[in-house]
Amino acid sequence: SQQGEEDPQALSIQEGENATMNCSYKTSINNLQWYRQNSGRGLVHLILIRSNEREKHSGRLRVTLDTSKKSSSLLITASRAADTASYFCATAGSGNTGKLIFGQGTTLQVKP
Amino acid sequence: DTGVSQDPRHKITKRGQNVTFRCDPISEHNRLYWYRQTLGQGPEFLTYFQNEAQLEKSRLLSDRFSAERPKGSFSTLEIQRTEQGDSAMYLCASSAAGQLTNEKLFFGSGTQLSVL
Numbered sequence: 001s002q003q004g005e006e007d008p009q010a011l012s013i014q015e016g017e018n019a020t021m022n023c024s025y026k027t028s029i030n031n032l033q034w035y036r037q038n039s040g041r042g043l044v045h046l047i048l049i050r051s052n053e054r055e056k057h058s059g060r061l062r063v064t065l066d067t068s069k070k071s072s073s074l075l076i077t078a079s080r081a082a083d084t085a086s087y088f089c090a091t092a093g094s095g096n097t098g099k100l101i102f103g104q105g106t107t108l109q110v111k112p
Numbered sequence: 113d114t115g116v117s118q119d120p121r122h123k124i125t126k127r128g129q130n131v132t133f134r135c136d137p138i139s140e141h142n143r144l145y146w147y148r149q150t151l152g153q154g155p156e157f158l159t160y161f162q163n164e165a166q167l168e169k170s171r172l173l174s175d176r177f178s179a180e181r182p183k184g185s186f187s188t189l190e191i192q193r194t195e196q197g198d199s200a201m202y203l204c205a206s207s208a209a210g211q212l213t214n215e216k217l218f219f220g221s222g223t224q225l226s227v228l
Binding site for chain 1: 116143152155156167203215217
């Protein structure tokens with residue numbers, strides 16, 4: 001079963017614009033991760049934020065986490081056509097299993 | 113290239129046939145996960161291993177599905193008596209999780225199963 005919802009389901013922007021995706025989840029978490037998936041391929045890890053962190057940066061990526069609202073956002077700045085992909089948030093629960101529960105994803109299209 | 117290999121990349125089978133998929137994780141990773149993904153959805157957890165022990169199975173995993181990791185290295189996922197609803201991408205992932213931390217997963221490219 002899915003952990004939560006991602007919003008929007010689809011996003012289309014022009015190259016150079018910023019893209020923001022939101023993720024909500026239902027249960028307590030140890031960490032939240034974002035993954036990227038190009039069409040027909042496996043997922044690639046982008047960034048991990050722990051439950052005691054509020055914001056994290058990696059290159060053009062900025063992730064925020066609000067555990068009181070059980071929500072996270074991923075911001076991609078200065079988007080490029082190569083950023084076109086599906087983006088998924090995934091949560092790791094409090095148990096030490098490493099198991100991730102994924103959201104339904106946001107499909108991002110960046111037009112050149 | 114994440115280092116996780118899955119074989120085959122594509123499998124077309126007729127309803128009622130058995131299929132088996134293989135996953136070779138990154139060699140030093142002790143945890144291995146199987147996920148299933150249908151079009152437009154996020155990956156759905158099926159099962160995971162720590163070394164050779166299968167520690168958790170999703171309640172969604174019917175008795176027709178079985179997974180093994182006999183020597184704590186590669187893993188196989190078998191689906192018996194396939195049904196059209198089994199058509200999906202089957203993803204394998206591995207991680208080097210330690211005792212205290214949950215680590216990121218490294219995914220393979222998946223096996224796309226089509227049941228006719």
